[in-house]
Amino acid sequence: MIKNDAHYEGLAQELRRGALVLAVLSQLNRPEYGYSLKQALSDKGLPINEGTLYPLLRRLEKQGLLDSDWQVVDDARPRRYYQISQKGKEMLRHLAVDWYDMVNVMDGLLEEGIKEK
Amino acid sequence: MKPIELLERYVNEVGHHLPRKNRSDIQLELLSLLQDELEERTPSGKESSLQTAAELLREFGKPEKMAAQYRPEQYLIGPNLFPIYKLVATIVTSVIGGFHGILLLLAFFNGSLAENPLGGLLNIISSFANIALVNLGVVTIVFVLVERYADLSDEQTDETDEWDPLSLPPLNNPNRVKRGEMIGGIVGAIIFLVILNTFGSYSINEQTGLATLVTPEFLAIIPLFSLSLGLDIILKTIVAWQGRWQTWSRWADIGQESFGVFVLYLIVQQPILTLGDFPNLMTRLILGFIIVIVILEIIGKLYRLLVGRPIVDLDMLKGRLASG
Numbered sequence: 001m002i003k004n005d006a007h008y009e010g011l012a013q014e015l016r017r018g019a020l021v022l023a024v025l026s027q028l029n030r031p032e033y034g035y036s037l038k039q040a041l042s043d044k045g046l047p048i049n050e051g052t053l054y055p056l057l058r059r060l061e062k063q064g065l066l067d068s069d070w071q072v073v074d075d076a077r078p079r080r081y082y083q084i085s086q087k088g089k090e091m092l093r094h095l096a097v098d099w100y101d102m103v104n105v106m107d108g109l110l111e112e113g114i115k116e117k
Numbered sequence: 118m119k120p121i122e123l124l125e126r127y128v129n130e131v132g133h134h135l136p137r138k139n140r141s142d143i144q145l146e147l148l149s150l151l152q153d154e155l156e157e158r159t160p161s162g163k164e165s166s167l168q169t170a171a172e173l174l175r176e177f178g179k180p181e182k183m184a185a186q187y188r189p190e191q192y193l194i195g196p197n198l199f200p201i202y203k204l205v206a207t208i209v210t211s212v213i214g215g216f217h218g219i220l221l222l223l224a225f226f227n228g229s230l231a232e233n234p235l236g237g238l239l240n241i242i243s244s245f246a247n248i249a250l251v252n253l254g255v256v257t258i259v260f261v262l263v264e265r266y267a268d269l270s271d272e273q274t275d276e277t278d279e280w281d282p283l284s285l286p287p288l289n290n291p292n293r294v295k296r297g298e299m300i301g302g303i304v305g306a307i308i309f310l311v312i313l314n315t316f317g318s319y320s321i322n323e324q325t326g327l328a329t330l331v332t333p334e335f336l337a338i339i340p341l342f343s344l345s346l347g348l349d350i351i352l353k354t355i356v357a358w359q360g361r362w363q364t365w366s367r368w369a370d371i372g373q374e375s376f377g378v379f380v381l382y383l384i385v386q387q388p389i390l391t392l393g394d395f396p397n398l399m400t401r402l403i404l405g406f407i408i409v410i411v412i413l414e415i416i417g418k419l420y421r422l423l424v425g426r427p428i429v430d431l432d433m434l435k436g437r438l439a440s441g
Contacts (some may be wrong), residue, residue, distance in 0.1 A: 032337075033149075033150075033153075034146070034150045035150050035153035035157075036155075037155060039157075050150070050176070050177060051152070051177060051178050051182070051183055051186055052186070054146070054147070054150060054186075055186035055187045058139075058143070058187060077147065077149055077152060078145075079146075079149050079153075080145075080146045080149070
């Protein structure tokens, strides 16, 4: 069964990795901390490994696409909350357009590819 | 040990592999995230267990691996600088090698190697290795510092990295031989072979009063010299007829050149000319220089055959594709 193939897992991960930045930016209109974002994405069908997500948030912040600060909410422990910045919103708009274009192209390619099989 | 202590140990270990900048901030955040994850896995009303904490950390991965995710990709010498580093390292090693080749030559001619040739040779090789390693180390350190402190981002190098496709060199199949040149070389070698084998006997037999130019010792080596030339002629004839170098003929070429070096070495051991010490010395010096050059050429050919980029014969590939 192909899903048990080690190559499948690697290739599937590569496929998901390509969409990660877009997924993360799209979910940070409201402030979220790392764990809550991970849960939100997982609940919406995009599970992400913590070793991938948390450093990604830092990287996006360094690139100016996210803002972050430490907050204490409801007397809980201090957490670092992330929210999309103005630059991030603009980036998200452009990436979203690229994404929709790519989806159209991929739909066509896959339809062709599956039909030939 | 309590679960929180295990998490703190993990965060502490990750910190050892993080860059100093933002280290404590990342550690604080990581600890907070780990505590969130641990709470999620612990049934409400119960205390989290050490086992759960350990399982959680296993999923997060080894501390150095987690820390690596927070660091940008690091190179000792990055892909932008590496080609230049390789070129500089090659030049430095070649210059040091060339210098030691001259030392070897001088040692040979001033008699330093006469008593203990192997020991003398080993000394020169050892000196080359030491000096080459030290200099390569210095070159490496310089490039590591440039990589570390100079801004060599891809965006920057891409802007200055313009090139003109029209300036690409023409295709040169290194396996193809220029028949005309090869035949010229063969004819020249045959002429030299004939002269070599007739000149000596002419001078001795005719006794015209002309002094024999070459010594009896040299005359005794002529058969071996002729054999070397003969092998060269045969090999080049075959290669010229086939029109291309192949792996076996490249190995044969190295073998034949090595034999030629051996014969030249035998020649320079003895006096060659009967014209006096100075002409003799100059002739031996020139031959010794030729020996060094040919040895370097042999080393280069060996390197290309064994280690260098494979020689791609496009004509042969095209032929194979056409014939299916």
